[in-house]
Amino acid sequence: MTTMLEIDHVTYQWPGGQGQLGPITAAIDRGQLIGLMGPNGAGKSTLLKLIGSFWPKDAGHIQILGQDVRRLSAPERAQRLAFVPQTLSTQFDLTVREVVELGRLSQRSWRDRFLFRGRMSSGGLDAILDATELRGLQDRPFNALSGGEARRVLLASALAQKAPLLLLDEPTAHLDPGHAVKFLNLVRKMVDEDGMTVLMAYHDLATVGLYTDALWVMDQGQLVLQGSPETVLTDPKIRAIYHADLLPMRHPTTNRPMLIFP
């Protein structure tokens, strides 16, 4: 099995003496969906920003498919790694289709950029719009969409990047359960059918075990637990991390592990 992402002794000093992240060492194999857990302020978003090299790490190495992320040019990086932010607002009226098309930005040659050939092949784009159920919305202004629709547009844009590794920052935050389930099923399908690798910051202990292949748990800037949902969710340390007396349960139909409030 190939290693998709390798994080090796990565550290980061938060500005203003707010402490340090890491050193963190971990790896993800190709075709896995990893849930990145931890209480607020544990460092989940920071770790995602470091992997995406939006923030410069202080030490260590991050490799995607064996290549150092910092050595890649911006377009090269975007062809390997895509990022779906939690929310995104803009005061400008781009359409849904224009936002999704931005996923192809890193694949444009200089020739493309100078000539009036803005549109990507409609076949590839339409398939993505269908998969994310956005076809009917493609000419709507992006900034007028509901939370669930906007999240799907950002996912579609990330899919258009055709990157094998996808980072999701709390993709279901502020979504109602119906939209959340739909979104998670879509992500799971991308992993199972298209062989994508996903690292997803996620909060819900009751549902995380139903969708993921493995869990990473962070606390106070450290990666404190790693393993299958089974082992992590039943580890006694998890209660101390969340300062809550959580109850381990099993899903009534799938028998997958869950943690629920006492």
Added chain:
Amino acid sequence: MTRTKRTLGNFLGAGLALCLVLILGVMHGPTAIPLPIILDRLVHPNGSVTSVIIWDIRLPEVAAAALVGGGLSVAGAVMQALLKNPLADPYIVGASAGAGLGATLAEEFVPLLNMMAPGAFIGALAAVLLSYLLSRGRGTTSMLTLILAGYAVGVILTSVTTFLMLMNRQDLSTIFAWEIGGIDGVTWTHVVLSGVLMGISLIVIWPFAHDMNALLLGEEQAHHLGVPVRRVQFILLVAASLLTAAAVYISGLIGFVGLVIPHIVRRLNGSNHRQLLPLAFLVGAVFLALAEILAESIPVVGPIPVGLVTAFLGGPYFLYLLVKQNRQGAWPA
């Protein structure tokens, strides 16, 4: 499909309007020249008074108005994308104050040569670069800091300008006229020089149209989409300043065109920069050429600087946008 048609219609409309306004601009003036004579003299210039008026006075003025209007509009559109603020304009990060100081310094210290325009040009670029360098942070450049730094640099440079003006009172009227902005007395030299500079800036800006779309989603998302954010911001900032300086070189500080025109075009045609940039150029050119005709047609007082006309038209419209967006809650308190 309908969007493509609408875009096509917008381009055709703007192109047609530009042709009409250019012709109207040549016809219109202290003595009106009928269209058949204009067309004849354009093809066969014969050294007559009419021919000289058409070729050496009206054409350069109309071309200059169109260039300045188009250039300022594109520069405004770029600044709005860079600063992620639809109410940004080409002067927002210190270009106008820098140009003002540059022009004043040139007027004060090199009075024999006409160095005001090149002085303005250098001043504008220097002020923008200074603001940019001051706002460079770790990893990224904060665009909010850039606005604030640009504001502070602007205030400082403007006070230096005012001080210099007070030291030497006889130059006040020239500089004052320059700060309002006008197109009178433009020659082909101005038009060609400015046109070349604008051409260079536009060629630099154009291939980054998609990157500007990405920047509208914020720097972090643009980064993840594969935009080398810091480098692109720097290139666009310099190119937009060059464009602004090339316009300022011809006309002085004409206000509101660079703010209002990109905004109107966004309304008409959306924010996709592949369409916005060329369309903003066309609409800006039409707007300023038309404003110049208006400026020459005010009864009783005679010709007034075109900067006054754009301020009269653009100022109220800007306030309308501001109040409207504020009431829609577009900005956090």
